Amino acid sequence: MKAMPICEGVYWVGAIDWNLRNFHGYETEKGSTYNAYLVIDEKIALIDTVKEGFEGEMLARIRSVIDPAKIDIIVSNHAEPDHSGCLPAVLRAAPHAKVYTAAGAGVKDLSAYYGDLGYIGVKAGETLVLGKRTLTFVPTPMVHWPDNMVSFMTPDNILFSNDAFGQHYASDERLDTECDLPEAYIQARKYYANIVQPYGMQTGKALAACAGLPIQTICPSHGIVWTKHIPDILALYQSWVAGEYDDTAVIVYDTMWHSTEAMAHAIENAFLACGLKPRLYNLHYCHNSDVIADAMTAKYIAVGSPTLNNNMMPSVASFLTYFKGLTGNKKKSIAFGSYGWGGQSPDQVQEMLAACKCEALLPAIRQAYKPSAEQLEKITEDVIAALRAQ
Numbered sequence: 001m002k003a004m005p006i007c008e009g010v011y012w013v014g015a016i017d018w019n020l021r022n023f024h025g026y027e028t029e030k031g032s033t034y035n036a037y038l039v040i041d042e043k044i045a046l047i048d049t050v051k052e053g054f055e056g057e058m059l060a061r062i063r064s065v066i067d068p069a070k071i072d073i074i075v076s077n078h079a080e081p082d083h084s085g086c087l088p089a090v091l092r093a094a095p096h097a098k099v100y101t102a103a104g105a106g107v108k109d110l111s112a113y114y115g116d117l118g119y120i121g122v123k124a125g126e127t128l129v130l131g132k133r134t135l136t137f138v139p140t141p142m143v144h145w146p147d148n149m150v151s152f153m154t155p156d157n158i159l160f161s162n163d164a165f166g167q168h169y170a171s172d173e174r175l176d177t178e179c180d181l182p183e184a185y186i187q188a189r190k191y192y193a194n195i196v197q198p199y200g201m202q203t204g205k206a207l208a209a210c211a212g213l214p215i216q217t218i219c220p221s222h223g224i225v226w227t228k229h230i231p232d233i234l235a236l237y238q239s240w241v242a243g244e245y246d247d248t249a250v251i252v253y254d255t256m257w258h259s260t261e262a263m264a265h266a267i268e269n270a271f272l273a274c275g276l277k278p279r280l281y282n283l284h285y286c287h288n289s290d291v292i293a294d295a296m297t298a299k300y301i302a303v304g305s306p307t308l309n310n311n312m313m314p315s316v317a318s319f320l321t322y323f324k325g326l327t328g329n330k331k332k333s334i335a336f337g338s339y340g341w342g343g344q345s346p347d348q349v350q351e352m353l354a355a356c357k358c359e360a361l362l363p364a365i366r367q368a369y370k371p372s373a374e375q376l377e378k379i380t381e382d383v384i385a386a387l388r389a390q
């Protein structure tokens with residue numbers, strides 16, 4: 001386990017979690033990394049740590065550069081345990097190190113997890129001189145926890161951005177110039193949609209706070225390091241923060257005997273007729289976190305469920321609950337579903353979509369039993385009419 005150089009005197013000393021497949025409900029099909037960075041100067045600094053259980057890997061990487069006992073400073077940009085979990089282990093190896101974290105929320109959160117370890121709270125604009133290098137701290141509260149901050153280091157002009165600009169993407173390549181770049185963008189989008197999206201306003205403020213910095217390298221706490229492609233990832237973040245739409249329409253559903261599925265295809269035909277690009281997700285096969293990633297930039301979302309025991313199907317309830325927590329931009333919505341008797345699910349879906357800040361395009365579309373070709377054609381016509389009436 002070796003440290004990986006980022007630039008002269010700055011090393012990646014994190015851990016690669018090839019096996020991570022679930023990050024509190026977010027499917028991480030490409031694993032992840034927990035990134036920690038070692039800065040060698042007159043004072044030796046460690047920026048963040050890694051998830052508990054990976055301390056051996058992190059300390060081995062640090063040991064490939066210096067004796068961990070020589071670490072003077074630990075900066076904790078974020079107390080979530082995937083970044084602070086090995087703080088006690090590092091302090092055991094470097095007992096004289098001082099821990100710097102955001103004044104207020106950072107000190108509170110670290111104290112709650114690990115007890116009083118003598119944390120030093122830092123405020124906006126405070127600096128810490130390492131020698132030739134200086135760290136400046138910039139709070140970024142609610143991107144995505146109250147304690148979040150980023151650290152900017154001169155003269156290297158490195159932004160240690162913690163969760164912002166991260167990706168759950170396990171890789172032995174550390175830089176954007178070495179990795180599978182299209183995959184990094186896919187995972188950066190999925191990360192933003194599933195972690196950062198509800199905090200768009202706060203992320204916009206964080207982007208504004210960093211806008212004047214002459215950033216040459218972005219070192220996030222997950223995934224690859226941005227060097228050559230900083231303008232591209234910044235532009236993507238700006239568009240996501242702004243809630244920009246593309247020309248896709250998302251249709252999410254579950255089905256018992258293919259009747260709700262047939263309705264989904266009737267709605268698909270309506271979107272196609274109106275020049276949109278429909279994307280269909282049967283929740284029996286698709287994970288909520290993948291649907292959310294694609295839905296983020298869609299202006300239209302249609303959600304369908306059969307009625308099962310007087311309710312929408314649990315898979316649809318699960319998706320809508322997840323969607324409600326992550327809602328970013330406002331969408332136009334369509335609720336639909338088939339039933340044998342009862343038929344409560346379409347209205348339940350409509351109600352839940354309203355709670356997700358969606359505006360209904362038309363009353364919930366209901367269909368008893370198996371829809372005929374004529375009934376499906378009527379659904380398509382009604383949706384086309386609603387789309388054109390806007």
Ligand code: FEO
Binds near residue numbers: 082163
């Ligand atoms: Fe990667 Fe908010 O922790």
